[in-house]
Amino acid sequence: MTDYAEELLRVPELLQMDRLLEGQTAVVTAGGGGIGRAIALLFAKAGANIVVADILPDRCEEVAEKVRQIGRKALAVPTDVMDTDQVRAMIAAADAEFGRIDVLVNNAGGGSKRLFVDQSERSWQRHVNLNLFSMFAATHATLPIMIREGRGGAIVNVSSIEGSRACPNFAVATSLKAAMNGFTRTLSLEVADHGIRVNAIAPDEAITPGIFAAAIAPAGEQKVDVGPSKAVEAAAKRRIPLGRYAGADECAQTALFLASKMSSYITGTIVAVDGGTWASSGWIRNRKGEWVLAEVYEEDDA
Ligand SMILES: NC(=O)c1ccc[n+]([C@@H]2O[C@H](COP(=O)([O-])OP(=O)(O)OC[C@H]3O[C@@H](n4cnc5c(N)ncnc54)[C@H](O)[C@@H]3O)[C@@H](O)[C@H]2O)c1
Numbered sequence: 001m002t003d004y005a006e007e008l009l010r011v012p013e014l015l016q017m018d019r020l021l022e023g024q025t026a027v028v029t030a031g032g033g034g035i036g037r038a039i040a041l042l043f044a045k046a047g048a049n050i051v052v053a054d055i056l057p058d059r060c061e062e063v064a065e066k067v068r069q070i071g072r073k074a075l076a077v078p079t080d081v082m083d084t085d086q087v088r089a090m091i092a093a094a095d096a097e098f099g100r101i102d103v104l105v106n107n108a109g110g111g112s113k114r115l116f117v118d119q120s121e122r123s124w125q126r127h128v129n130l131n132l133f134s135m136f137a138a139t140h141a142t143l144p145i146m147i148r149e150g151r152g153g154a155i156v157n158v159s160s161i162e163g164s165r166a167c168p169n170f171a172v173a174t175s176l177k178a179a180m181n182g183f184t185r186t187l188s189l190e191v192a193d194h195g196i197r198v199n200a201i202a203p204d205e206a207i208t209p210g211i212f213a214a215a216i217a218p219a220g221e222q223k224v225d226v227g228p229s230k231a232v233e234a235a236a237k238r239r240i241p242l243g244r245y246a247g248a249d250e251c252a253q254t255a256l257f258l259a260s261k262m263s264s265y266i267t268g269t270i271v272a273v274d275g276g277t278w279a280s281s282g283w284i285r286n287r288k289g290e291w292v293l294a295e296v297y298e299e300d301d302a
Contacts, residue, residue, distance in 0.1 A: 004261055018045060019047050020046040020047060020256065020260040021043055021046040021047045021048035021102070021103065021259065022046075022047035022048075023047065024047065024049070024100075024103060025048065025049045025051065025094065025100050025101050025102055026043045026048040026050055026102065026105065027051040027090075027103070027105065027138070028043070028051070028052060028053065028107055029054075029079070029081050029087075029105065029107050029108040029134060030055075030081065030107045030108035030109070031050070031051075031052040031063055031107065032054025032055075032063055033054065033056075033210070034206075034208030034248055035158060035208055035248045035252065036105070036158075038248035038251065038252035039107060039156075039251070039252045040052055040063050041063065041252075042249065042252040042253065042256050043105075043252075044066075044067040044071075044072045044074070045070055046260065047072070048072060048102070048103065049067075049072050049098055050073075050074045051074075051077060051093075051094040051097070051098075052074065052076050053077050053078075053087075054079065055081070056078070057076070057078040063076070064076035073098070075093065075094060075097045075098070077093050081129075081138070082126065082129040082130050082134065084133055084136075087138050087141065088141045090138075091138060092141070095145050100149050100151070101142050102151065102154070103153065103154045103155075103156065103259045104138060104142045104153070104154075105155075105158065105259070106135040106155065106157045107158040108130060108131075109130060109131040109160075109173075109177070110173065111170045111172060112173075113169045114169060115168075115169060115171075116172065119171075119172060124172050127172045127173055127176060128176065131173065131176035131177070131180065132176050132179055135183065139155060142155070143196070146191075146194065146196050147191075151195070152194060152195025152197070153195070153196045154196070154198075154260075155187070155199070156200065156201065156255045157180050157183070157199070157200040158200070158201055158255070159177045159180045159202045159270060160173075160177040160202055160203060161203065161272055161278055162174045162177055162204075163180060163181045163202060163270070164181065164270070165278070165281070177202075181200060181202075181270050184198050184200045184268065184270060188267040189268065192267060197264075197267040198267055198268065199263070199268070199270070199271065200271070201258065201270075201271050201273050202270050202273065202274065203274060204240070204272075204274035204278075206245060206247065206248055206251050207227055207245050207246070208248050233245075238284050238286075239280075240274075240277055240280075241275055241276030242275035244275065245275075246274070246275060250273060254271055254273045258271065
């Protein structure tokens with residue numbers, strides 16, 4: 001393995017952001033909106049050619065077009081990731097187009113708000129397909145390509161801080177993020193000999209159409225206009241140590257770190273991108289800005 005530090009002494013430009021993924025191919029599932037879109041565009045900026053797989057064809061095409069404007073190649077493959085045949089066909093199309101896959105971002109996922117007692121078995125199944133089977137199928141189809149090419153690779157799974165924490169009304173989705181974390185750790189051992197690293201990012205709340213828009217915004221109008229209200233922002237200031245929600249770009253920055261050589265000795269980890277909420281669990285700021293335990297705060301506030 002080349003010594004990256006030595007390489008940097010010879011070619012310091014390798015540390016330039018637009019060369020971190022130079023010449024590589026990255027596949028991003030659900031890359032048409034929110035965090036996936038931010039990852040696709042940042043990875044393109046970092047030098048990668050991008051395969052965008054999203055259920056909405058116009059979103060795929062919009063992101064692919066932006067990637068081309070950045071100066072990289074792009075392949076838009078409309079894909080419903082809940083259908084594993086479509087996922088496998090998407091990975092085969094990526095291989096046929098670029099002849100290599102260096103980075104796979106399993107970003108598709110999420111859940112709908114409902115108490116578990118009210119959730120149907122059909123809904124459990126759909127959640128499993130969206131969050132787990134999509135990741136299994138994309139990873140299973142990609143690994144032989146990474147191994148065949150012999151250059152190693154990086155898999156970045158988009159988990160959630162809720163994979164490590166309770167989240168009432170999202171019992172199934174939360175349990176699937178916990179499963180994603182387990183898969184990340186275990187797979188990292190199984191593929192380490194091939195130089196393939198497997199990590200995850202775990203956002204808490206990031207401003208994306210998925211959580212702050214009333215409905216999915218049409219492609220091309222990705223700027224979220226239904227963002228957090230003033231009251232929600234004020235609550236975030238007190239609850240989140242860094243005092244605000246994440247931007248999708250901040251999730252993308254962490255994904256880029258995990259996808260690039262900058263993290264060449266990191267595998268099997270889940271990196272929280274949560275503004276400190278995992279660390280603060282239970283602690284919030286009172287109206288004076290002092291840190292207090294949530295229950296004490298409630299008493300003081302009464
Ligand atoms: N936004 C957050 O606060 C947050 C927090 C924690 C974890 N996450 C995770 O980040 C990931 C992305 O979330 P987001 O908020 O950016 O989502 P989003 O809802 O804003 O965007 C999701 C994208 O997925 C596409 N999509 C939906 N169903 C699909 C399907 N079946 N097949 C292919 N594409 C499909 C949509 O068209 C859209 O472009 C998810 O795995 C989510 O669980 C998000």
